[in-house]
Amino acid sequence: MARLFSNRDRPYDMGVLPTELLARDPNARIVDSRMPGDAHKERGDSIAPALKEHLEFCFRYLDGDVAPARAPVPGDVVLRAKNLKASAYFLDATLAGVCRVEEADWLSAEHPAHTHAFVFLVEFGREPAPGEPGADWILGTNALRTDVRCAEVAVVLSGYVRVLGWPARGHVAGASLVSLERLAQRAGVAKDVDGTLKAPLMERGFRLGVVTTSYEMAADLPLAALAWPSAEAYMGAPGTRPGWTEAEEASRPLHMGRYAMEKIKRVDEPTTLVLREEIRRVPKRADLFTRALAGDLGEKPARERRRFAVKHPLAFAMTPIIRNLVPLQGTRENKHSSGAEEQNAKAVKALAYYLGVDFAGICRAEPWMYYSHDDEKGAPIGAYHPYAVAMLIDQGFETMEGASGDDWISGAQSMRAYMRGALLAGIMASHLRRLGYSSRVHSNAYSEVLHLPVVLMAGLGEMSRIGELVLNPFIGPRSKSIVFTTELPLEPDRPIDFGLQATCEQCMKCARECPCNAIPFGPKVMFNGYEIWKPDVEKCGRYRLTNANGSACGRCMKTCPYNREDLVASEKLLWLSIEVPEARRALIEYDDAVNGGARNPVKRWWFDLEIVDKAAVRPRGANARDLSPGRDAKLAKTQKLAFFPPELQPPGGTTLQTAAPIDRQAGVAAYAAAESPLAARKRVIR
Numbered sequence: 001m002a003r004l005f006s007n008r009d010r011p012y013d014m015g016v017l018p019t020e021l022l023a024r025d026p027n028a029r030i031v032d033s034r035m036p037g038d039a040h041k042e043r044g045d046s047i048a049p050a051l052k053e054h055l056e057f058c059f060r061y062l063d064g065d066v067a068p069a070r071a072p073v074p075g076d077v078v079l080r081a082k083n084l085k086a087s088a089y090f091l092d093a094t095l096a097g098v099c100r101v102e103e104a105d106w107l108s109a110e111h112p113a114h115t116h117a118f119v120f121l122v123e124f125g126r127e128p129a130p131g132e133p134g135a136d137w138i139l140g141t142n143a144l145r146t147d148v149r150c151a152e153v154a155v156v157l158s159g160y161v162r163v164l165g166w167p168a169r170g171h172v173a174g175a176s177l178v179s180l181e182r183l184a185q186r187a188g189v190a191k192d193v194d195g196t197l198k199a200p201l202m203e204r205g206f207r208l209g210v211v212t213t214s215y216e217m218a219a220d221l222p223l224a225a226l227a228w229p230s231a232e233a234y235m236g237a238p239g240t241r242p243g244w245t246e247a248e249e250a251s252r253p254l255h256m257g258r259y260a261m262e263k264i265k266r267v268d269e270p271t272t273l274v275l276r277e278e279i280r281r282v283p284k285r286a287d288l289f290t291r292a293l294a295g296d297l298g299e300k301p302a303r304e305r306r307r308f309a310v311k312h313p314l315a316f317a318m319t320p321i322i323r324n325l326v327p328l329q330g331t332r333e334n335k336h337s338s339g340a341e342e343q344n345a346k347a348v349k350a351l352a353y354y355l356g357v358d359f360a361g362i363c364r365a366e367p368w369m370y371y372s373h374d375d376e377k378g379a380p381i382g383a384y385h386p387y388a389v390a391m392l393i394d395q396g397f398e399t400m401e402g403a404s405g406d407d408w409i410s411g412a413q414s415m416r417a418y419m420r421g422a423l424l425a426g427i428m429a430s431h432l433r434r435l436g437y438s439s440r441v442h443s444n445a446y447s448e449v450l451h452l453p454v455v456l457m458a459g460l461g462e463m464s465r466i467g468e469l470v471l472n473p474f475i476g477p478r479s480k481s482i483v484f485t486t487e488l489p490l491e492p493d494r495p496i497d498f499g500l501q502a503t504c505e506q507c508m509k510c511a512r513e514c515p516c517n518a519i520p521f522g523p524k525v526m527f528n529g530y531e532i533w534k535p536d537v538e539k540c541g542r543y544r545l546t547n548a549n550g551s552a553c554g555r556c557m558k559t560c561p562y563n564r565e566d567l568v569a570s571e572k573l574l575w576l577s578i579e580v581p582e583a584r585r586a587l588i589e590y591d592d593a594v595n596g597g598a599r600n601p602v603k604r605w606w607f608d609l610e611i612v613d614k615a616a617v618r619p620r621g622a623n624a625r626d627l628s629p630g631r632d633a634k635l636a637k638t639q640k641l642a643f644f645p646p647e648l649q650p651p652g653g654t655t656l657q658t659a660a661p662i663d664r665q666a667g668v669a670a671y672a673a674a675e676s677p678l679a680a681r682k683r684v685i686r
Contacts, residue, residue: 001248001258002568007239012398012605013082015089015096017201018240021229024188028222033181033192035143035173036205040127042140047351050430051144054423055174057328058151061320062158062170070165071313071609071616081217084118086605087160087314090399091153091416092356093120094206095199097187097220101212105182112169114212116219117178118157119187122149124205125354126246128254133343134350137431143207145355147173150209152321152423158211159317164609164616168213180208188220200226201233203246255350257359259474261459264578266494270456271501272463272524272531273677275684276368279529283373284448285656286649288541290375295659296650297542304545308411311551313609313616315412318419322445325422330429330440332384334487341491348428348490352391355424358479359392359472361458361493365485368529369453378653381448385438385485387492388449390458391425392472392479393417395557397565400478402603404550404625405558406515406543409606411551414480418444421482429484439486451481453530459493465504465511466519466556467535473498473574476562477510478554498578504533507588510556512632513597515625516543519556521636525674528645534671536641538662549621551610559597559627561588598626642667643674 014020042048074080081098088096101117124142128135154170161168171178181197184190190197190208199206200223228234228243236242249258256262284290292301310316345362352360367383374381395413403409422443429439442449452468455461461470464477471477473496511519518539527534544553557563564570576583591597610619644667650660675683 001245002566002571003236003242004568005236005239006565006567007398008565008600009602010239012089012402012603013086015085016241017095018229018233018238019095019200021233022200023224024221025224026221028185028224030182030185030222031192032179033185033195033197035181035197035207038140038143040139043136045136045435046141047137047427047431048141048144049434050427051141051148053430054427055144055148055151057325058148058155058321059175061155062175064159064162066162066167067165067615069615072618073164073607077216077218080215083605083607084157084217087157088120088153090396091156092122093153094123094202095189096120097189098217099183099186099219101178101183105179107177107179111177112167112212113214114167114169115214116212116217117183117187118211118213118217119183119189119208120153121184121189121199121206121208122146122153123199123202125356126249126254127354128350132253132350133255133346134354137347137351138354142205146207148427149356150207152419154209154211155321156314156317159320160314161211161213161215163313163316163611164215166213166215168211168215171210171212173207176210178210178212180210183210184208185222188223191223191226198226201228201243254353255346257349257353259359261359264473265497266459267497268494270462270495271497273680274531275529275680276366279368280646281368281370281372282646282649283652283654284371284375285373285654286646288537290656291650291660291662292541292545294656296662297538301542301545307611308545309415309552310411311610312408312412313611314606315415315551316611318415322415322419322422322443325426325443326446328426328430329443329446330484331433331438332440333438334384334386335438338489341489344488345491348389351428351431352389352424355427356420357391357424358394358475359460361390361460362490363388363390363454363457363492365449365454369449371448371450373652375656378655380652385440385487387488387490388454388458388483388485389490390451390455390460391421391482392455392460393421393482394475395478395480395554397478397563398603400558400563401600402605403558404599404623405555406547406553406625407550407623408608408610408619410554413554414552417480421480425482425484429486432486432488437486437488439484439488442483442485444480447483449483449485451483454483455481457495459496462496462498462500463532464500465507465533466560467533468537471500471562473562476564477557477560478563499581499584502581503577503584503588506585507561508632509559509561509588509591509597512628512635513555513559515553515555516540517635517639518543520641521632521639524677525671526677526680527643527674531677531680534643536643538642538664538667549619549623555625561591561596563597592627592629595627599624640668641671643671645670
C-alpha cells in the first residue's frame with residue numbers, strides 16, 4: 001500500500017489528494033444536502049455505545065476561553081489558511097477548505113459573530129466484511145466512528161485558534177450551530193450529487209467537521225468536478241495517494257493491519273535478554289519526568305516540567321482531551337474469564353485498525369510490567385489484568401521531515417499521538433467493559449504499566465540504540481504507544497526479529513545527532529534485568545524539559561535511517577536490510593549520503609510560537625539542526641553516561657511532595673560498573 005511517487009516536493013498544506021487539479025466553480029449553487037451514512041445495520045454487540053460516550057465527551061470542548069492577547073501570526077490570509085489546513089492534515093483529516101459563513105448557513109438566529117468557516121472531512125474507516133473478525137462489533141458504526149474523529153479534530157483546531165487569540169467554535173454532527181453540508185460545498189471539500197454529498201477522488205463515505213471563527217483566512221472555491229483529472233494523478237504522480245488505495249486496502253483482512261507484520265520473523269523471546277526473575281518493579285515516582293516534577297532535578301526543570309510538552313499552541317489545544325480522559329480510563333477488577341483467545345485477539349485488532357491505530361499487538365501482562373506504586377499517594381499497585389493490548393500511533397513522516405526534531409512542533413507531534421491513542425484505546429476499553437470484561441487504559445497522562453516491555457513482548461518492534469524505545473521495522477522509531485490491559489482472553493503475539501540488533505550495532509547516527517550526547521556510542525549493558533543500549537535519561541530529560549528553542553525533542557527519531565517515507569522503494573530497502581545482512585553497512589552509509597534526517601523546508605508548515613501566561617508569543621529562537629557527519633568520534637571520546645537502577649531511585653511509597661535529588665555521581669559509577677549482556681548470559685547458564 002506504499003506509494004510509487006515521493007511527496008518530497010509537495011507542501012504539506014496541499015494534503016494527500018490532488019484536489020488542486022480539479023476545476024472550481026465560483027457560481028456553484030449551494031443546496032441543502034446530507035452526509036453519507038452507514039451501509040450496514042448496527043449489530044447487537046456494537047461499539048456504538050462506547051463511541052457515543054466519547055463523542056459526547058468531545059462535545060464539552062468544542063468552545064472555550066480565548067487567549068488574553070493575539071499571537072504574532074502573519075497577516076497574510078493565504079498563509080493563515082495554509083497553516084490551518086496543514087494543522088488539520090497533521091491531525092489526519094482527509095480534506096480541508098475555507099469559506100466565508102453566510103447568514104443562511106447558520107441553523108439558529110442567535111449565533112456567534114463569526115465570519116469564516118474552516119471545513120474538513122474525515123473518511124470512513126475500512127470495515128470488515130460480514131463474518132470477518134470484529135464485524136459484529138464494527139458494522140453499522142462508521143458514521144459514528146468518524147464523527148468521533150471529526151470531533152477530536154474540531155476540538156483541537158478550535159482550541160488552537162482560540163489560543164492564537166481569536167474566538168472559534170467547533171461544530172460536528174449532533175453539536176453544530178451551522179449547516180455542515182452547505183459549508184462543505186462552499187469550501188470546496190464536497191459536492192451535492194442527488195441529495196447526498198460526494199467527496200472528490202475517494203469512494204468511501206465521510207463525515208464533516210467545521211470550525212467557525214473571526215480569524216480571517218483566504219477562501220477556497222466550490223468544486224466543479226469530482227473525478228480523477230488524469231492518469232498521472234490516479235497513479236499518485238503529484239506525490240499523492242493513488243486511486244487504487246481503497247481497493248488495495250480492501251484486499252487485505254482488516255485485523256492484519258496495513259503493514260505486512262506477518263512477514264517479519266517471530267521468535268519465542270525478544271532479541272535482547274530479559275531476565276524476568278531479576279527485574280525489580282519500580283514506582284511511578286522513578287520516572288524521570290515525574291522526578292523532575294517533584295523537584296529532584298532542581299527548580300528550573302520542576303517549573304518547566306509543567307509546560308514543556310504544551311509550550312506550542314497546537315499541543316496546548318490537545319490537553320483538554322488528554323487530561324480529561326483519565327477519569328474514563330476504566331476498571332482494575334479481574335473476573336478470571338477464559339476461552340476464544342484467537343477469535344478475541346483478531347476482533348480486538350480489527351477494531352484497533354478500524355478506529356485508526358497504525359500497529360496493534362498483544363502480550364501477557366506479566367507482573368514485572370506493572371509499576372509498583374503510584375506517585376500521588378504512594379499506594380501500591382497490584383498486577384491485576386492478565387493481558388495487554390499495545391498499539392502504536394505514527395507521529396507522521398512529513399512533519400518530521402520538515403522539522404529538526406527539537407524545534408517548536410516536536411511537542412505537538414508527541415501530544416497528537418498520545419491524544420489519538422488515549423481516545424481510541426478509551427473507546428476499545430469501554431466497549432470491552434460493556435461486554436463484561438474488566439479493562440483499563442494506560443495513557444501518557446496516567447499509566448500503571450511500563451509501555452516499553454509491553455510493546456516489546458507484543459511483537460511491535462525490537463530494542464534500539466536509542467535505548468528506551470522499541471523500533472518498528474516499517475515506521476522506525478517515530479511512534480508513540482498506547483496500552484490497555486484487560487481480562488478478555490486473548491491469544492498473545494510473539495516478539496519479532498528483523499535484524500535490528502546487528503544494524504544498531506553498526507549505526508551510531510542517533511548517538512551522533514543527539515543534542516545532549518545522551519545516547520550511548522558503546523555497547524549494550526544490563527539494567528534492572530534488561531539488555532539495553534541504556535541512554536542517560538537525566539541528560540535527555542534535562543534537555544527536553546529546558547529546551548529554550550523548541551518544545552521538546554525527538555531528534556533521535558528524526559535522524560534514524562529507519563525513519564523513511566512510505567514508498568515502495570523504502571520497503572525494498574527494509575527487506576534488503578532484513579534478508580541481506582551484508583548490505584546493512586552500505587544502507588547506513590547510504591542514508592547519510594542522501595541526507596536522510598536533514599530538514600526539508602517544503603514540509604515546514606507550523607508557526608514558531610510559545611505559550612507564555614496563557615498567550616502565544618514569538619519565542620527567542622528555534623533550533624535549526626541538520627546532519628553532523630564526523631561528530632561521532634569527538635562525542636564518543638568525551639561521553640560520560642549515568643544510569644539510575646532501582647537502588648538509586650526513590651523507594652516505593654515516595655510521593656510527589658517529597659524531593660529525592662538525583663545522585664549523578666552514583667549514577668555514573670553505576671553505569672561504569674554495569675554488567676555486560678554476555679556476562680549475564682554466562683552467569684545465568686552457570
